[in-house]
Amino acid sequence: MLKRTLTAITLCSTVLATAAFAHDDDGKIRDRQKPYRGPGFRADDPKADGSVAGTFASSGINLRSWLPLAQLSAGAQNANSCWGYVNPVSGKEYAIIGLYDGTAIVDITNPGNATLKAFAAGPASLWRDVRTHGTYCYAASEGGSGIQVINLVRIDEGLANIVNTVTAPTTTTAATHTLAVDNASGFLYRAGGGSNGLRMYSLADPANPTYVGIWSNIYIHEAQVKTYTSGPYAGRQIAFCCGGANGGYANTGLYIVDVTNKSNPVQLGYASYPNSRFCHQGWLDESGKYFYINDELDEGDSVFVTTTIVIDVENLSAPVHVNSFDNGNPAIGHNLFVKGNLLMEANYRSGFRVFDLSVNRLSPPEIAYFDTYPGSDSANFNGLWNIWPFFPSGTIIGSDIERGLFVWTLGGPVATFGVASAPALINPAGGTTVDVSVTPGQGQTIDPATAVMKVTVGTTTTNVPLTPVSGNTYRATFPATPCTSTVSYSFEVANTAGDLSTDSPRSTLSAIAVDTPVDHNFETASGWVGGVAGDTATSGTWVRVDPNGTTAQPEDDHSTAGTVCWVTGNGSVGGAAGAADVDAGTTTLLSPAFDMSQMDEPTIEFWYWYSNNLGGAPNADSMPVEISANGGTTWTLLEDIATNNSAWTKRSYRVRNFITPSANVRVRFVARDLAAGSLVEAGVDDFKIINVDCAASIPGDINGDGLVNAGDLAALLGSWGATSGPADINGDGTVNATDLAILVSNWNA
Numbered sequence: 001m002l003k004r005t006l007t008a009i010t011l012c013s014t015v016l017a018t019a020a021f022a023h024d025d026d027g028k029i030r031d032r033q034k035p036y037r038g039p040g041f042r043a044d045d046p047k048a049d050g051s052v053a054g055t056f057a058s059s060g061i062n063l064r065s066w067l068p069l070a071q072l073s074a075g076a077q078n079a080n081s082c083w084g085y086v087n088p089v090s091g092k093e094y095a096i097i098g099l100y101d102g103t104a105i106v107d108i109t110n111p112g113n114a115t116l117k118a119f120a121a122g123p124a125s126l127w128r129d130v131r132t133h134g135t136y137c138y139a140a141s142e143g144g145s146g147i148q149v150i151n152l153v154r155i156d157e158g159l160a161n162i163v164n165t166v167t168a169p170t171t172t173t174a175a176t177h178t179l180a181v182d183n184a185s186g187f188l189y190r191a192g193g194g195s196n197g198l199r200m201y202s203l204a205d206p207a208n209p210t211y212v213g214i215w216s217n218i219y220i221h222e223a224q225v226k227t228y229t230s231g232p233y234a235g236r237q238i239a240f241c242c243g244g245a246n247g248g249y250a251n252t253g254l255y256i257v258d259v260t261n262k263s264n265p266v267q268l269g270y271a272s273y274p275n276s277r278f279c280h281q282g283w284l285d286e287s288g289k290y291f292y293i294n295d296e297l298d299e300g301d302s303v304f305v306t307t308t309i310v311i312d313v314e315n316l317s318a319p320v321h322v323n324s325f326d327n328g329n330p331a332i333g334h335n336l337f338v339k340g341n342l343l344m345e346a347n348y349r350s351g352f353r354v355f356d357l358s359v360n361r362l363s364p365p366e367i368a369y370f371d372t373y374p375g376s377d378s379a380n381f382n383g384l385w386n387i388w389p390f391f392p393s394g395t396i397i398g399s400d401i402e403r404g405l406f407v408w409t410l411g412g413p414v415a416t417f418g419v420a421s422a423p424a425l426i427n428p429a430g431g432t433t434v435d436v437s438v439t440p441g442q443g444q445t446i447d448p449a450t451a452v453m454k455v456t457v458g459t460t461t462t463n464v465p466l467t468p469v470s471g472n473t474y475r476a477t478f479p480a481t482p483c484t485s486t487v488s489y490s491f492e493v494a495n496t497a498g499d500l501s502t503d504s505p506r507s508t509l510s511a512i513a514v515d516t517p518v519d520h521n522f523e524t525a526s527g528w529v530g531g532v533a534g535d536t537a538t539s540g541t542w543v544r545v546d547p548n549g550t551t552a553q554p555e556d557d558h559s560t561a562g563t564v565c566w567v568t569g570n571g572s573v574g575g576a577a578g579a580a581d582v583d584a585g586t587t588t589l590l591s592p593a594f595d596m597s598q599m600d601e602p603t604i605e606f607w608y609w610y611s612n613n614l615g616g617a618p619n620a621d622s623m624p625v626e627i628s629a630n631g632g633t634t635w636t637l638l639e640d641i642a643t644n645n646s647a648w649t650k651r652s653y654r655v656r657n658f659i660t661p662s663a664n665v666r667v668r669f670v671a672r673d674l675a676a677g678s679l680v681e682a683g684v685d686d687f688k689i690i691n692v693d694c695a696a697s698i699p700g701d702i703n704g705d706g707l708v709n710a711g712d713l714a715a716l717l718g719s720w721g722a723t724s725g726p727a728d729i730n731g732d733g734t735v736n737a738t739d740l741a742i743l744v745s746n747w748n749a
Contacts, residue, residue, distance in 0.1 A: 055505075060368030061352060062414065062499035064395070065114035065407040067106060072404055073119055075101035081129045081178075081335075082399035084388045085137065090156050095388070095397040096137055097405050098128030103139045103150065104405075105160050111395045111407045112498035118160035120150050131181040131188070136206045138188055140176035147176065147190065149207055168211040172196055177221060178281075184227035185237050187212075187262075191220040195247065198223060198239060200262050213262030215239075218255060219248045222281035222335075225259065226288070236260045238268075238316060240291055242279040252279040254291060256316050271319035273309045275302035282311075285338045289314045290322075290361060292343060294333035300379030306333045306347050308355075310362050325363040327353060331377045335386045342389070342410075344396070349373040349383040352398050352408065370408060372400045412441040414501035417491045421723050428483035428510045428694055433733050435723055436491050437472050441501070450494040452476075456505070457485050466491070475733060481510040483694035484601045511601075511692045513726070518594060518689035523562040527592030530566060536585025537673065540569035540680070547683065551577040551646075552611040558648040558685040565685035567609070568671045577614055582680040586672040589684060593631055596661035601692035604638075604667065605652040609683035613644035616677025623682055625651075628666045629659040635668070648685070700743035702726045708746045716743055 056063065069076040076099040085094040085105070094117070095106040102121040108114045122128065123143030130139045137150040137160070146167035150160050167174050177192025181203075188209050190199040197216035201209035220243040227237050237260045244252035253272035259265045272279075277297035284291050293309040305326040313319045331350035336343060341358040351371040355364035373383035382401055389396045398406040418437040426432035436453070440446050451466035453476035466474035481487050490505040520526040522544055530542030546563040548570055549555025557565035566589050571579025596602045604627070612621050622642035626635040636658045639651065655661055671682040700708040702715040703726075719727035722735045729739040 055374045056351075056371055056502070057374065057504060058368075058370040058413075058502075060354065060410065060412060061370040062409045062411055062501075063370065063406065064111035064409055064499065065108065065405075066403075067114055067116065067405040069099070069402070069404045072097065072104040072106075072116060073099050073101055075099075076104075076404070077101070078126055078401050079385065079399045079404055080125075080127055080401070081386045082388050082397055082405070083130045083132060083137075084391050084397065085132045085152060085155075086392065087152070087156060088135065091392075092156055093391050093393060093395060094152075094155060095405055095407065096130045096132070097397075097399045098130050098139065098141070100124060100126065100128075103128065103130055103137070103148070105137070105152070105155055106405060108391075108395055108397065108407050111393070111409060114405065114407050117155055117158045120148065120160055120162050122148055127177060129176065129178045131179040133181050133183055133186070133188065133203050134206045138179055138181070138209070140179055140190060140193075142175045142177060142193065144174040146174045147179075147188070147201075147209060149209065151207065163207055164209075166201065166209050166211075169199065169214070172199060172214070178223070180223045180225050180239075182225040182227055182237060184229075185225075187225070187237070187259075189223055189225055189239065189259075191223050191241070191243075195219050197243070198241070198257070198259065198265070200259065202262075213259075213265065215257055215259065215265035217267065218245050218251075219243050220255070221248050221279070224283055226284060228288075231288075233316060239265075240282065240284065240313070242281055242293060244279060248278055252276050252295075254279060254282065254293060254311050254313075254319060256313065256319060258316075268316045269313075269319045271311045271313075271321055273311070273321040273324065275307070275324075277302055280333075281335050282309075283337045284313070285343075285357065285361065286340065291319070292336055292338065294336055294345070294347075296332060296334060299330065299332045305329060306331050306345075306350065306353075308333060308336070308343070308345070323362040327355075327366045329353075329377050330379050331383070332379050332381065334384070337387065337389055339389045344387055344389050346384040346387045346398060348385075349380060350377045351384045352387055352396075352406075354410070368410060370398075370406070372398065372403055372406060409499065411499070412444070414444050414495045414499050415440050415446050415493050416501070417503040419506065421725070422506055423478075423508050423725070425511050425514065425726075426478045426481065426487060426508050427512065427731075428481055430478055430480040431731050432478045433475050433731060434478070434489075435469060435473055435475050435733065436466065438466070438474055438491070438493055439472050440495075445496050446493050447496050448474075448493075450492070452492050454490050454492055454502075455479060455481070456488040457481055457510075466493075469733075483510050483512075484692045485510045509692070511694060513693040514690065515693070516688055516690050517599070518687070520687045521559040521562050521564075522557070522566060522685060522687075523559075523564050528566065529590045530587070532588045532590050532668075535587050537582050537587040537671075538584045540580050540582035540671070540673070541587040542566055542568055542589040542669075542671070543570055545570045548573050550579060550681070552581060552614055552679055552681040554609050554648065554683055557683075558607040565683055567683040568681055578679050582671050582673040582682070584673060586670055586674075589669040589671075590632070591667040591687070593663075594665045594667075594689060595663045596655065596665050596689070596691075597663040599655075599661050599689075599691040600694040602655045602661055603652055603690045603692070604655060604688075605650070605690055606687040607648045607650050607685045608641065608669075609646070609648055609681070610641050611644055611646045611681045612642070612678065613646075615679030617675035618678065619644065620675035620678050621672055621680050623672065623680075624670045626668050626670070627653075627655070627658055628668075629662045629664070631664040632666050632668075638667075648683075652690075699729050700746040702729070702743075708743060708748060712743055716740060 080098040082097040125141035125143030128141040135153040139148040149164035173194035175193035180189040188201040241255040256269040280296035282293035336345040343355040354368040453464040492502040569580025702712040
């Protein structure tokens with residue numbers, strides 16, 4: 001992640017001193033972003049606490065475990081990088097994840113039961129990087145304090161001790177942005193931190209890294225170092241460095257440096273690429289021919305989809321850009337790695353993405369994904385920071401800024417889900433059923449006991465067990481839900497190994513019925529009146545017409561069918577903006593009386609036009625919209641519309657938020673010109689009252705008109721055999737003779 005200048009910036013009550021940062025290497029965050037702003041930040045984050053695994057969209061990747069930040073450390077206000085460690089004696093696998101306040105080590109030997117084993121405190125920082133060599137972990141951060149050396153030899157017992165802290169050389173800052181280790185040659189490299197390039201350390205004694213050299217011709221953000229064992233570079237240690245001058249912004253690209261001689265590193269080659277902004281990180285493919293790069297500042301600026309850059313590095317002295325490819329997603333690319341024929345990327349808000357290099361090494365297709373940041377894929381600094389895919393077992397880990405540690409395995413979905421007849425409404429009292437097909441994926445054996453429907457209202461989620469019906473068909477019954485609430489539901493099932501599959505959420509409305517007792521498109525007056533006693537406007541009073549457009553007044557009404565609406569005055573065709581506008585007072589559009597006394601949950605909806613930004617006093621006037629429960633004796637404000645839009649705009653209001661529905665409800669619109677020289681025009685069209693019925697209807701009243709009659713019989717016969725809907729009177733999942741008998745028994749009720 002880019003490091004920003006932090007001068008006098010308070011991050012969630014934690015003030016980070018700028019003394020640790022000697023340069024502005026990553027300070028140029030663009031206005032188009034709302035970047036990650038420090039510990040605890042939750043921008044556009046619907047479920048930052050990690051409450052429901054089923055909220056994550058995925059394909060071809062199985063979630064095995066998930067440890068949110070709070071389960072890793074009480075002070076973990078964000079996560080950052082991650083790496084892996086395999087105990088050479090026991091073979092146990094561990095995830096090592098950097099956190100705001102230190103480093104956590106998690107046992108993932110059983111990927112379905114990730115368990116925190118140890119935590120090593122470190123200097124507070126948004127940025128921390130970790131690497132391993134032998135039985136040691138090395139952790140460093142932009143918080144300074146050099147390199148922490150953590151002994152993992154007894155990690156199976158839950159012990160991880162900081163045995164050393166290396167600050168040499170003292171001539172450079174103690175801050176570090178990233179680390180790299182060449183395990184083959186036994187050297188550790190610190191990249192970045194201040195304006196530094198590579199600071200190099202021998203790991204001949206892994207508990208005591210010894211400083212042996214530096215290469216700081218440019219700022220280096222990330223590096224991969226490889227010891228070549230064959231070919232023309234056999235025996236040489238080569239650093240592939242992402243960086244550039246001026247903190248990485250100038251001449252940004254891939255720098256290839258021979259670091260075999262630590263006292264005299266030599267730059268062999270350099271390659272840039274189109275649309276470059278900030279060369280961030282990259283990784284070699286296993287053949288050593290191609291180096292894949294993510295540029296952290298191109299998305300949303302010079303490119304608008306997640307773009308991966310391919311550099312041919314077969315000739316280290318003449319690397320060349322050969323292609324760039326994308327997956328059509330707008331998220332920022334952050335870190336990537338290659339294992340076999342798979343290119344795996346951590347792409348911030350779009351999460352974990354997998355590409356198949358065996359199909360095309362220059363433009364591989366995306367074959368799997370797991371989105372750790374539901375709700376947004378925009379180009380912002382949130383979501384998945386890093387992945388690590390090199391465990392012998394095939395387990396893959398990921399570190400997410402807001403959500404902590406994810407543990408995955410690759411593979412097809414456990415199951416797919418299908419709903420043939422999704423209910424548009426569910427009974428608020430509960431009891432509405434829905435059938436879902438749960439089809440196992442290839443080679444998968446699902447555990448029926450884990451099959452659930454996840455029902456979410458607001459922030460509360462309830463798991464409802466699925467009941468087998470026949471074959472792959474299951475049935476779920478909705479619980480009681482607050483009437484008028486939007487209910488989200490999805491289905492989830494695990495296989496016998498504990499891998500999960502979850503479908504995308506659907507939504508429905510908790511209500512008995514929804515109808516529209518009032519629908520006025522104003523092709524007829526429908527009882528509305530333009531102008532009432534007490535109005536004072538001298539022109540521009542409300543009229544019901546086919547409007548003549550000006551720069552302030554609409555040319556057409558809003559209705560799809562029809563041409564007439566209410567507007568404030570109507571000038572001649574091609575008239576001036578001020579023709580027939582409201583002048584010198586108020587003009588009122590008044591509704592007829594509406595009987596809402598029997599409505600459970602009425603909502604008023606209309607479309608309006610309002611222009612007040614022209615003339616000698618722009619934006620000085622407003623249009624109150626008011627409602628009365630007593631025919632107009634007293635009024636309650638719904639909204640004082642004061643913002644110019646000059647376009648048809650929809651508004652809706654829950655009546656009970658303002659008045660108690662009565663038999664004598666009226667609505668009025670008061671357009672007014674109270675400021676000298678202002679130009680005001682308004683319009684109203686397509687006024688509706690929509691009622692959500694929360695009370696149980698008479699069994700058999702399928703169409704909700706209050707009677708059981710021929711209309712309901714026609715509705716039932718038209719739905720014969722359906723598995724849900726209002727014609728399923730007894731709620732047994734099928735419209736059949738039982739429902740017909742209930743309807744007949746209540747005929748004319």
